[in-house]
Amino acid sequence: MTKLAAEHVFKIFGRRPKEGVRRLQEGADRDRLREDGTTAAVIDASFTVQEGEIFVIMGLSGSGKSTLLRMLNGLLEPTSGRVLFDGQDLTALSAKALRDMRSRKISMVFQHFALFPHRSVLENAAYGLEVQGVPRAEREKRAAEALDLVGLDGWGPHWPDELSGGMQQRVGLARALATDADLLLMDESFSALDPLIRRDMQDQLLDLQQRLRKTIVFITHDLNEAMRLGDRIAVMRDGRIVQIGAAADILSHPADDYVAGFVQDVDRSRVLTAASIMERPRVIVSTDDQPDAVVRALRTDKASAAFVVSPAPALRLVGTVTEAQAAAAADGEGTVGELMRAATVTAQPDAPLADLLAPASRSDLPLPVVDGDGRLAGVVPQLRLLAALGDRPTPADRADRSDGSDTAGRADQSIREEAASA
Amino acid sequence: MPRLHLGTWAESTVNWLTHHFSWLFDAISSVVNHMYNGVEWVLGGPSPLLMAGILALVAFWLRGVLAGVLSFAGFALIDSIAQWDQAMQSLSLVVVSAAVAVVLAVPLGIWAARSRSASMLVRPVLDVMQTLPAFVYLIPAIIFFSLGTVPAVIATIVFAMPVGVRMTELGIRQVDAELVEAADAFGTSPLKTLLRVQLPLALPTVMAGVNQVIMLALSMVVIGGMVGAAGLGATVFGAISQVNIGLGFEGGVAVVILAIYLDRVTGALGDQVSPLGRRALARMRASAHGLSFAHYRPRPVVGLSAVVTLALVACGTGVFSGSPSSPTASGGPGHGQAVHIGDFDWDESVASANLWQQVLSDRGYKATVNTYDPGAAYTGLASGSLDYVTDTWLPTTHAAYIKQYGKNFTDLGSWYGHTSLEIAVPSYVKDVHSMADLKGRAGEFGGRIVGIEPGAGEMKLLQSKVLPGYGLDKEYQLVASSTAGMLAELKRDYAAEKPVAVVLWSPHWAYSTYQLTKLTDPKGLWGASDSIHTEANRSSAARLPHVTSWMRKFHMTEAQLGSLEAAIQAAGQGHVTQGVKAWLAKNPGVENAMAPVVAGSGSGPGSGKN
Secondary structure, eight states, rough: OEEEEEEEEEESSOOOOHHHHHHHHTTHHHHHHHHHTEEEEEEEEEEEEEEOOOEEEEEOOOSSSHHHHHHHHHSSOSSEEEEEEEEEEEGOOOOOHHHHHHTTTTTEOOTTTTOHHHHHHHHHHTTHHHHHTTOOOHHHHHHHHHHHHHHHOOTTSSSSSGGHHHHHHHHHHHHHHHOSHHHHHHHHTTTOOOOOHHHHHHHHHHHHHHOOOOOOOOOOOSHHHHHHHHHHHHHHHHHTTEEEEHHHHHHHSSSSHHHHHHHHTHHHHHSSBBHHOOOOSSSSTTSSSSSSHHHHHHHHHSSSSSEEEEEETTEEEEEEEEEEEHHHTTTOOOOOHHHOOOOOOOTTTTGGGGHHHHHHEEEEEESSOOOOSSSEEEEEEEHHHHHHHOOHHOOOOOOGGOOSOOOHHHHEEEEEEEHOOO | OOOOOOOHHHHHHHHHHHHHHHHHHHHHHHHHHHHHHHHHHHHHSSSSSHHHHHHHHHHHHOOOOOHHHHOOOHHHHHHHHTOHHHHHHHHHHHHHHHHHHHHHHHHHHHHHHHHHHHHHHHHHHHHOOOOOHHHHHHHHHHHHSSSSSSHHHHHHHHHHHHHHHHHHHHHHHHHHHHHHHHHHHHHOOHHHHHHIIIIHHHHHHHHHHHHHHHHHHHHHHHHHHHHTTTTTHHHHHHHHTTTTTTHHHHHHHHHHHHHHHHHHHHHHHHHSSSHHHHHHHHHHHHOOOOOOOHHHHHHHHHHHHHHHHHHHHHHHHHHOOTTTTSSOOOTTTTTTTTEEEESSHHHHHHHHHHHHHHHHHTTEEEEEEEEHHHHHHHHHHHSSSHHHHHHETTTTTTTHHHHHHGEEEEEEEEOOOEEEEEEEEESSSOOOBBGGGGGTTTTTTTTTEOOOOTOOOOHHHIIIIIIHTOOTTTTTEOOOOOOHHHHHHHHHHTTOOOOOOOOEEOOHHHHHHHOOEEEETTTTOOOSOEEEEEEEEEEEEHHHHHHHHHHOOOOOHHHHHHHHHHHHHHHHHTTHHHHHHHHHSSHHHHHHHHHHHOTTSOOOOOTOOO
């Protein structure tokens, strides 16, 4: 279900912003506008965020990502375009209704924590509730619960300046969670923390997300963070969204040279998953099949082995059978189920490539990938695994993408469709 | 360049305002007066040591034991140098001015912080308020609000308020933008953002501004003294004009004690009221071990209730002790009618005004004398806040004021005719008796003649006519300074028996204090001498027919005036009334001659009318 949608959002600063929008729509570029003293911070941004999703907006500083974020909760008003939250157009709300929306439905976590230094940790966590007008006893109870949630139980009476950076940001997170808002906007929330703490906070956020299933829009300039946290990632450059897709997708099929350059230093073996590079197995046979049928199928497809699945409707992977094994039994009685070798080495679709190397090296056959129900989802041939790890994808690669993954192409296409319908 | 008549416009604006908005000024005046009287009643009512105790308790509560003890010692010192009443009057002036200034400044500062255009609008106004010399608006302030406390309060507000506005604006602008955004992101309304985030975080800066407002208000106390506001300003101003170093020092010390007390207390108050300040204090106390009693401070509730209790005691005693020196209306020929006499800090002025005050009080009038700068006094006389000014030198010295305000005055004629302008040298300088004798002795006098204010008529006359007339203009440089500066220089050189030539006039107390030679003027270049007139406000002259007729007939000889001034000098500073009484006792006929009473009847003489 779509929680949040941005439709052709523009934000132009400077004189005559509306005219800036018109000129951009007519094809003028950002630098031309800047010469005239007009800054186009966000240009024609469209995307949707699904309920329960972590949507990461990634870009370098000056790419417009923070401006975009501030339009999602109405802190900034788009120069043009709409922001829909639960189907409600934020730009159409009165200032008061918008404030009410922010105090109840949308909360925010800041880069430099933005804790109020004149309030205790508990009072900080209770701030959003105080704005809502929740009575003291209740808001303190709920704030304490939020502090528990982020692992700060007992720190309520302390002052923010007594806490380490990581703890302060947890207070910021608790403050955002205490209001029980549906949408969490996180503006470079972990960028000011040192790397180890940042990793802890990322883990904690993922852990919380498992439990709470909030809708989160997370801003970062750190690609690894984006890849780690994001269900989907929007890459921004110079005010425009250049690509939206899952991490693996962006890595394998960058939309342009900019994204390609951006992703080249990412540790691919940890970001790419089995699902993102697996292929359709060439020959699948059932345990009921006759060996001679298997031999025929293997010869037709010029494959050395077939994957054996249990009969429909279960279709679970049970083993493999090579051409030699099948040929040896082809003239005799029996089924594939009796002569196959049981499949012991498999991989999960979400396993990172780094975890596939060892299993793949133990067999001559492609590594089968099975889903949670034990069904064969695809296979990863050793050569393809090596190629994926060494690959420096260029935008041209997009032409021969593989199947079986949520591709950038599809995401782009869906955006285009939405754009057309809007 | 065409001459822009900016000054004329300013003057007509002032006139127009006086004409059309006198009701407003009267209202402001009355409000300020009531505030001042209220505060002065509270501060000045209780006996000095009790009040010192209360003030010390406040310091103890806010800063600790040492501050409390030192405060008490300081205020006890003020009492022991007989400046208590003046100090409390000044403190009241500061409290009222600072309170009004802060009440105006903080909202203005908030407004300026929240709106760029407001800030741009307010800033030049503040610049003008801070830098315009106080005297420029002090005289219009007198025209609007009459003499006394009110113009002093207004001038102080004008001078002290800008820093409050600036610091408030700065404090709010300094609040971390991310915190304001955070408040906004959680849906806080602008007003609540101001109250919950911006103001609490700006409070240390705002309180530093309040502290500065109070300090600047205190620095205006002396200027307030020149327009007739009672207090340490009047003490210091009076002492300066008479080169009374001792009294000036005492007044100055009292000002300094007040200043330090107010600075420390408001500084500590700033820490107490701001959450961040309290936080810092708590941390400091947590880290300070040992000597715990020195760091002991009563909790706010305890401290406040102690102050309130003492204050209640003080109020109780204050009501009963009252202020014994305050004049009370009584019966008699004057029927308790109020007569306001203005004087300048010139000896004959003080002497004549106080002589009349004493005589009129004896005749049943409620007569008061206050000391002003001449400009202020004539402005007050024209507006009717003064009834009489007894020391008007005509036709030369004060002619400008008569030209300005003469239509509002009734001239009651001259009571003294022996004035003169001259250059004087100490008698130990041999063989210098006339202006002509100065020629060729410039080396002896350091080539200079010590003058007074550059704007004074006497200075202009000397420069343009007298010095060239005796051929001294090339030889001597006429050094402009001030009357007080000239007298200080005379005192210094006289003590060292150095030759010095000063610009002086008669009558002047310097002639009775030092052995001086008035240089004669054989060529008559100084022109005809002034005589001293009494000027009355036109409507007062009609309202007080007896006093007016008595003053018309008033006359003093040089011997009388000299002995009266000497009697006042002998009584010492602050005891003018005793000096006058003593002199009247020695000259029994004078009082009846000045204000003849028809025997037996309780009313004034009908024969006195012209």
